[in-house]
Amino acid sequence: MHATLPLLDALGFPALARGPLQALQVNLTYRCNQRCLHCHVNAGPTRSEAMTDESLALLLQVLDCHRVQTLDLTGGAPELHPRFRELVRHARQAGLRVIDRCNLTILGEPGQEDLADFLAAQGVEISASLPCYARANVDRQRGDGVFAASIAGLQALNRLGYGSDGSGLILNLVYNPQGPSLPPPQAQLEADYKAHLAEDFGIRFNHLLTITNQPIARFGSTLVSQGGFNQYMQLLRDSYRAENLETVMCRSLVSVDWQGYLYDCDFNQMLDLPMPALIGRQRAHLRDLLRSASLDGRPIVTRDHCYACTAGQGSSCGGALKE
Secondary structure (H helix, E strand, O other): OOOOHHHOOOOOOOOOEOOOOOEEEEEOEOEOOOOOOOOOOOOEOOOOOEOOHHHHHHHHHHHHHOOOOEEEEEOOOHHHOOOHHHHHHHHHHOOOEEEEEEOOHHHHOOOOOOHHHHHHHHOOEEEEEOOOOOHHHHHHHHOOOHHHHHHHHHHHHHHOOOOOOOOOOOEEEEEOOOOOOOOOOHHHHHHHHHHHHHHHHOOOOOEEEEOOOOOOHHHHHHHHHOOOHHHHHHHHHHOEOHHHHHOOHHHOEEEEOOOOEEEOOHHHHHHOOOOOOOOOOOOOEHHHHOOOOOOOOOEOOOOHHHHHHHEOOOOEOOEOOOO
């Protein structure tokens, strides 16, 4: 695989500083039951990295003492971590909003037959990957049979009330482009998704979140192999909108890896670009959040991949920044 970090320091992304901390996005494990081309984590069935009991204990302490509003659980497939459900229960009892970055096919895996019921009972918000409403496109990007399994997962969630008005069970879908292009306008694509999925499968959901592919990991390496890396980076740079800097996710979110180390975003985590030290010269870690009252005003580590978050309508784990 081609390393893209050495290529991400040519365009000079603007300096950024943090605002108030609102969310922790925790990568519980790199293990996944899928292996998708666009995955910036390089997740897959053979990955063994998973948050240790020591780091999980620190995370629970941070949730109890910091005024974060949201716990955003990702992976890999976060549900494959053996203490996923314990963490969800703890956070929900503390009154936190919990988001599960679910790939949908995990709902049908052996041993996960009651997962959907658990998520519904806990009132967990689901952000589910579905890169297209067409079978061929999904299976091309994510593997044969993934579309059918994803539809089955969505139908199971709908039966529990997910995506229904007034249920309080939020189901959002996540779209990534198939190749080196920006996502189309989020509102129009959401309308198309809702129409097709309702007509073809009777599926309902709340919102569609469009996310620009990052020029890192598998996707970045593929661009390098195909000779399209520089062209894609130029597209991102040419599409830069300064107003998106106001709401990029790194200003209010901290990404936590499976060892408890801190990053300004999940993409920096995959590039091994850690958050600047919070105490002394040591690498920023969960334990530092127990001793550091505020992150306001601290610098954010940026490289050229950050243009993916500020191009066009903008991109974050919560979808487009502007329409």
